Amino acid sequence: MQPVDLRKYIEQELQDWAQLGVDGHVHAKNPWVSYHKIVTASAAKTVGALPSEVIVMNSLTVNLHLLMVSFYRPTKQRFKIIMEAGAFSSDMYAIESQVRFHGLDPDKTIIELQPREKEFTIRHEDILKTIEENKKDLALVMIGGVNYYTGQAFDIKGITTAAHKAGALAGFDLAHAAGNIHLDLHDWKADFAVWSTYKYLNSGPGAVGGAFIHEKHIRRKDLPRFAGWWGHQEKERFLMKKGFRPTPSAEGWQVSNAPVLSMAAHKASLDIFDEAGIKQIIHKSQKLTGYMEYLIGIECKVPSAEERKNNPELYNIKIITPKEIDQRGCQLSILVRKNSKELFENLKREGFIVDWRSPNVIRVAPVPLYNTFEEVYKFSNLLAKTCCHE
């Protein structure tokens, strides 16, 4: 959704631009030269990081590439990457192309975590086992915070600890996690993370992305990076001198100056998160999602594990998102065995914005910032009416 005040935030920059031209760089109400700084503290709060560990820049996939340049350093001995099967396509392409960039064969380098047969989500114990089995040649575990298709939230802390124990690093794609689930990247010791801000963070089409680099890495001089002037030490940035010297914080990974209009949109959204508080948002999220799960459960008679064992095709609907609240955010992925596309069209006609994923999954996200319990009630009723009673 578009934050109500977003126009005001962007209007401010348009006005300063119209009146000041290039001088807005330093004389705008929010000087453009340092605009990235005004979103850092709030962005850091949403992912549980120190401000020095976070930078809002570029877009998710670009940030993933930039951080893999620094943190995927394959050697003869350690070169493998563990990722989730069925990851978002952009992650697959980014990781595959990074592997090729180092002259390696993706088939021999990338290990995909799979759900067990007849299961939809990946068991944590299987993730740990795969890390353990590959500990001799593992370089990186790169995994989503919340899987976009199933809505499964991974145990970032547990995965990071296991990766480190195996001598590898751990990076996370938080596209569906930032603004959705509780994150404590600093304390969990994740090495790096990237996210987009146009999903739960409501910052608009193509909005600027985020990146996290753990404090223990931000001053390292041995890390290679693809540099640009905006990552150079601030006081020397405009001296235009030879020799890159990075800012000793996440800002040091910046390449270019900030897209201010997109940043302004992001600021409008982050101010709402600050006002509401991520803790309260998550508190409501768990109730709202639990309520939806409960209603779908009784109205559609979602079968118990026992019933399903006896007759797996008995019921038309199955929620494939984990039941455990620490293994999901506000998304429920509903597998609809029959007429899923018709159901989707029907929901859309009635004004529900849900998402249909081939071949038969409908993703629903009762978003705590703007969805109500009443909407969840109406949605669940309609769902039951259209597809549970034939």
Ligand SMILES: *Cc1c(COP(=O)(O)O)cnc(C)c1O
């Ligand atoms: C949306 C999404 C992306 C897309 O990233 P952009 O580079 O911002 O287009 C990548 N990964 C995941 C998991 C996503 O959900």
